Amino acid sequence: GAVVSQHPSWVICKSGTSVKIECRSLDFQATTMFWYRQFPKQSLMLMATSNEGSKATYEQGVEKDKFLINHASLTLSTLTVTSAHPEDSSFYICSARARTSGTDTQYFGPGTRLTVL
Amino acid sequence: GENVEQHPSTLSVQEGDSAVIKCTYSDSASNYFPWYKQELGKGPQLIIDIRSNVGEKKDQRIAVTLNKTAKHFSLHITETQPEDSAVYFCAASPSWGKLQFGAGTQVVVTP
Numbered sequence: 001g002a003v004v005s006q007h008p009s010w011v012i013c014k015s016g017t018s019v020k021i022e023c024r025s026l027d028f029q030a031t032t033m034f035w036y037r038q039f040p041k042q043s044l045m046l047m048a049t050s051n052e053g054s055k056a057t058y059e060q061g062v063e064k065d066k067f068l069i070n071h072a073s074l075t076l077s078t079l080t081v082t083s084a085h086p087e088d089s090s091f092y093i094c095s096a097r098a099r100t101s102g103t104d105t106q107y108f109g110p111g112t113r114l115t116v117l
Numbered sequence: 118g119e120n121v122e123q124h125p126s127t128l129s130v131q132e133g134d135s136a137v138i139k140c141t142y143s144d145s146a147s148n149y150f151p152w153y154k155q156e157l158g159k160g161p162q163l164i165i166d167i168r169s170n171v172g173e174k175k176d177q178r179i180a181v182t183l184n185k186t187a188k189h190f191s192l193h194i195t196e197t198q199p200e201d202s203a204v205y206f207c208a209a210s211p212s213w214g215k216l217q218f219g220a221g222t223q224v225v226v227t228p
Contacts, residue, residue: 006160034215043206043218044161093160097213104149104213108160 003027004096006109013084014117021079021112023094030096033077034106035069038091050077084116119144121209123219130226136194138222140207143188147209150183150190151216155204164205165192197226 056069068080148169153161
C-alpha cells in the first residue's frame with residue numbers, strides 16, 4: 001500500500017516551453033501533497049505544499065508564477081514548469097501525505113528528471 | 118525553523134558489519150522522525166520512522182533511536198548487505214508539519 005506515482009519519469013524540453021508533471025496517490029487519499037526538487041548529490045528542497053481544493057503554499061524563493069501547482073482531487077496533483085530554462089533542469093519529486101490511522105507519514109513518488117536544452 | 122544536521126556524509130562498511138548514521142535537530146516542537154533510503158535515480162523510500170513518545174524502534178535489520186532531551190536520533194543497520202548501498206536521509210517535523218531533511222549519507226557496502 002501507499003504507492004505514489006509520477007509521470008513522466010523523465011522529460012527533455014526546449015528552453016521557453018512548459019512542462020507538466022503529474023503526481024498520483026494510487027491506493028490512498030492524499031489531502032496534502034508536497035513538491036520537492038533535488039540537485040545532484042544534494043538533499044531534497046521543498047518547493048511547495050499543495051492541499052486539495054485550495055491554493056498551494058510556496059516556500060520562500062520559489063516563484064509561484066513559474067511553478068504552477070494544481071491539486072484538483074484527493075489523488076492527483078500537477079506541477080507545471082512554465083517557460084522552462086536550463087537552470088530549471090533538476091529531479092522533481094512529489095510526496096503525498098496519507099491520513100491512515102491518524103498518522104502523517106509522507107510517501108514519495110519515483111521522481112521526474114527534467115532536462116531543459 | 119527546524120535545522121537538521123546529519124553525519125557522516127559518506128560511510129563505507131564491509132558486508133556484514135553495522136552502519137550508524139546520526140542526526141541532530143533544533144526545533145523542540147519536532148516529534149516525527151522518518152528515515153528515507155534513496156537509490157540512484159529514484160525517489161526516497163521510507164524505511165522506518167519514530168515518534169517522540171517512543172525511544173527506540175526496530176524492524177528486522179534496521180533500528181532507530183531517539184533522544185528528545187539531546188535532540189538527536191540515529192539509524193542503525195546491522196548485518197549490512199550490498200543492497201543496503203544508497204543515500205540515506207533523516208528528517209524531522211512537528212505533527213502534520215513540513216519535513217526538514219538532513220544533507221544525506223552515502224552508504225557504500227563492500228563485499
